[in-house]
Amino acid sequence: MEETLRSLQQEAIEKVNEAQDLKALNDVRVAYLGKKGPVTEALKGMGKLSAEERPKMGALANEVRGAITETIEAKQAILEKEAVEKKLQSETIDVTLPGRPVKSGNHHPLTMIVEEIEDLFIGMGYTIAEGPEVEKDYYNFEALNLPKGHPARDMQDSFYISEETLLRTHTSPVQARTMELADGKGPIKIICPGKVYRRDTDDATHSHQFTQIEGLVVDEHIRMSDLKGTLNVFAKKMFGEDREIRLRPSFFPFTEPSVEMDISCKICGGEGCRVCKGTGWIEILGAGMVHPNVLEMAGFDSSKYSGFAFGMGPERIAMLKYGIDDIRHYYTNDTRFLKQFSEKE
Numbered sequence: 422m423e424e425t426l427r428s429l430q431q432e433a434i435e436k437v438n439e440a441q442d443l444k445a446l447n448d449v450r451v452a453y454l455g456k457k458g459p460v461t462e463a464l465k466g467m468g469k470l471s472a473e474e475r476p477k478m479g480a481l482a483n484e485v486r487g488a489i490t491e492t493i494e495a496k497q498a499i500l501e502k503e504a505v506e507k508k509l510q511s512e513t514i515d516v517t518l519p520g521r522p523v524k525s526g527n528h529h530p531l532t533m534i535v536e537e538i539e540d541l542f543i544g545m546g547y548t549i550a551e552g553p554e555v556e557k558d559y560y561n562f563e564a565l566n567l568p569k570g571h572p573a574r575d576m577q578d579s580f581y582i583s584e585e586t587l588l589r590t591h592t593s594p595v596q597a598r599t600m601e602l603a604d605g606k607g608p609i610k611i612i613c614p615g616k617v618y619r620r621d622t623d624d625a626t627h628s629h630q631f632t633q634i635e636g637l638v639v640d641e642h643i644r645m646s647d648l649k650g651t652l653n654v655f656a657k658k659m660f661g662e663d664r665e666i667r668l669r670p671s672f673f674p675f676t677e678p679s680v681e682m683d684i685s686c687k688i689c690g691g692e693g694c695r696v697c698k699g700t701g702w703i704e705i706l707g708a709g710m711v712h713p714n715v716l717e718m719a720g721f722d723s724s725k726y727s728g729f730a731f732g733m734g735p736e737r738i739a740m741l742k743y744g745i746d747d748i749r750h751y752y753t754n755d756t757r758f759l760k761q762f763s764e765k766e
C-alpha cells in the first residue's frame with residue numbers, strides 16, 4: 422500500500438507539471454483528489470490492514486494528499502499569473518494613437534437669437550412669461566379688442582381646432598393672460614417668447630409656424646416715448662449702430678396708436694432684393710400703446726394705467742443679423758446650414 426501511495430504521488434506531481442492551463446490543472450485535481458480518485462480509493466482499502474499498520478498508512482495517505490495539493494496550488498498560482506499577463510498583453514492600448522473626434526451639435530440659430538433677445542430685455546428689467554400654444558379664441562382675439570366677426574381677425578389667418586380654440590396666431594394672448602392675473606395692479610414688465618401658427622403661404626420670409634417674442638409694459642405714466650426709446654435700444658444693440666430703423670404708423674386693434682418697425686436690409690444694403698421685396702426695408706415688429714379697451718377688459722383702470730406692447734419675429738431678426746436669405750433654412754435641419762452657427766467656430 423505504501424508503494425501504491427508513493428507512486429500515486431509521483432504520477433500526480435508529473436501530471437501537475439505537465440498541465441498547460443488552469444482547466445488541465447483542475448482535471449488533474451479531480452482525477453487524483455476527487456471522491457472517485459485513486460487516493461480516496463486507496464484510503465478505502467485501509468479497513469483490510471492490521472491495527473498497527475492502519476495509523477501509519479493513514480498518516481502516509483494524508484501526507485501524499487497534502488503533497489499533491491501543495492503542488493497543485495503552486496502550479497495554479499503560476500498559471501494564474503501567466504493568464505493575467507497574457508490578457509494584459511492582448512489588451513494593450515496604444516495611448517499615442519490619435520483619438521477619433523466626436524461630432525458635437527450646437528444650438529439652433531433660432532434658439533440662439535431668442536436667448537440673445539431674452540438676455541437683452543432681462544438686462545432692462547423684464548421677466549419672461551409663457552402661455553399655451555393651443556389657445557382660447559377669447560385670449561387670442563376677444564381680450565385683445567377683437568370681438569367675433571371683427572374684420573381685423575383676417576389679418577391673421579388662423580388654424581382653428583374648435584369654435585373656441587385655435588393654435589395661437591401671435592404671442593399677444595400671453596399679455597392678455599398676464600394682465601388678467603395681475604388683477605388690475607401694475608407694474609408689469611414682461612417678454613413672452615414662443616411658437617405661433619398662421620395659415621400663411623410659405624415663402625422666403627413667411628412660414629406657417631414661426632416664433633414671436635412679445636413685450637409688455639404696464640404702469641402709471643407709460644408713454645409712446647418709452648416705447649420708442651426701448652425699441653431704439655433694442656435695435657442698436659441687436660444690429661449695431663450703423664443699421665437704420667424706421668417706425669411707420671400702422672394698425673393693430675389692441676394698440677392705439679400703433680406702429681411697425683422696419684430695419685434696413687443687410688442682404689442688399691437698402692437697394693432692394695428678393696428678401697426685402699425690392700423695398701430696401703424689412704419689417705421686424707409691430708408695436709403700440711396698449712388700447713384702453715384691452716386694459717379695461719383685463720381689469721386695469723385705464724385712467725390710471727397705460728402701457729406699451731410690441732411683438733417681433735426672431736426668424737426675421739436672425740435673417741437680418743446673419744444675412745440669411747430664406748426663412749425655410751431654419752426648419753429643414755440641413756447640418757451644413759446649422760453648423761455655421763456653432764459657438765465654437
Ligand code: FA5
Nearest residue numbers: 591593621627628631705706707708730731732733734
Ligand atoms: C402681431 O402678431 C402682433 N401681435 C404684434 C404686436 C404685439 C403689435 C403687440 C402690437 C403690440 P404681426 O402680424 O405684424 O403682429 O407679426 C409680428 C411679427 O411677426 C412681424 O413683424 C414679423 O416679424 C413676424 N411674422 C409675421 N408673420 C410671419 C410669418 N408668416 N413668418 C415669419 N414671421 C412672421
